[in-house]
Amino acid sequence: MRPITIIIVNLILALAYLLTASVSAEEIEANGIIVLSKNIQNKINKEDVKMIFLGKKTMLDDGTKVIPIIPSDIDPLLLKSFNQRILKKSNPQVKAYWAKRIFTGKGKPPDSKNIDEILRLMESTTNIISFIPGNFFNEDKFRLVISF
Numbered sequence: 052m053r054p055i056t057i058i059i060v061n062l063i064l065a066l067a068y069l070l071t072a073s074v075s076a077e078e079i080e081a082n083g084i085i086v087l088s089k090n091i092q093n094k095i096n097k098e099d100v101k102m103i104f105l106g107k108k109t110m111l112d113d114g115t116k117v118i119p120i121i122p123s124d125i126d127p128l129l130l131k132s133f134n135q136r137i138l139k140k141s142n143p144q145v146k147a148y149w150a151k152r153i154f155t156g157k158g159k160p161p162d163s164k165n166i167d168e169i170l171r172l173m174e175s176t177t178n179i180i181s182f183i184p185g186n187f188f189n190e191d192k193f194r195l196v197i198s199f
Contacts, residue, residue, distance in 0.1 A: 082129075082184065082185045082198070082199075083129045083132060083133060083182050083183065083184055083185060083198070083199050084182065084183060084184075084185050084188055084195055084196075084197065084198050084199070085100055085137070085180065085181070085182045085195075085196040085197045085198075085199070086173065086180070086181060086182070086183060086188065086193040086194060086195060086196060087117075087173075087179070087180050087193065087194045087196055088173050088176060088177045088178060088179045088180075088193070088194070089173075089191075089192055089193055089194050090177040091111070091115060091117070091177065091178065091180075091194060092194075093111040093112060093113055093115060095111065095180075095196050096197075097137060097197055099111070100137055100180070100196065100197060101137055101138055101139065103117055103119050103180060104119045104121075104137070104138060104161060104180075105138060105148065106152060106157075106158035106159070106160070106161070115178060116178055117178050117179075117180050118161075118162075118176075118178055118179050118180070119161040119162075119180050119181065120161055120162050120163070120164055120169050120172070120179060120180070120181045121160070121161050121162070121163045121164075121181070121182075122163070122164070122165065122166050122169060122181065122182065122183060123163040123164060123165050124165045124166055125166070125182075125183075125184070126184065129182075129184060130142070132199055133182050133199060136199040137182075137197070137199055166183055166184075166187060169181045169183065170183070170187065170192075173192065173193055174192055180196070182199075185198070
């Protein structure tokens with residue numbers, strides 16, 4: 052191989068490595084958890100969470116009504132991570148999904164509240180599900196469902 056070709060290949064590999072490293076750093080910053088009110092003891096999986104936050108499921112298997120709440124003051128990276136990893140949709144796809152559901156009369160998006168209000172509600176209400184940054188988790192007050 053010619054020396055210039057080797058240099059170009061090495062530059063491309065270095066650039067690919069740097070791009071991969073920056074994505075990993077964003078993913079680390081976007082560490083979130085899905086939590087339930089402590090009193091809910093049902094087993095809930097990722098598909099249940101997806102169905103609840105997309106408005107397709109309002110009750111757990113035992114008939115317990117569950118209310119999803121979206122944090123309004125969440126880091127955009129965490130919201131993006133939730134939408135991609137849990138809902139399997141991009142942010143624009145989530146907006147389009149809810150626009151269509153509202154237009155057709157099939158539902159409305161989950162309520163949105165700030166994280167402090169969500170945490171207070173979860174302590175006093177038995178049927179809330181939400182996602183929060185991992186550093187807000189308190190195992191004495193909430194039940195961890197899924198990390199993402």
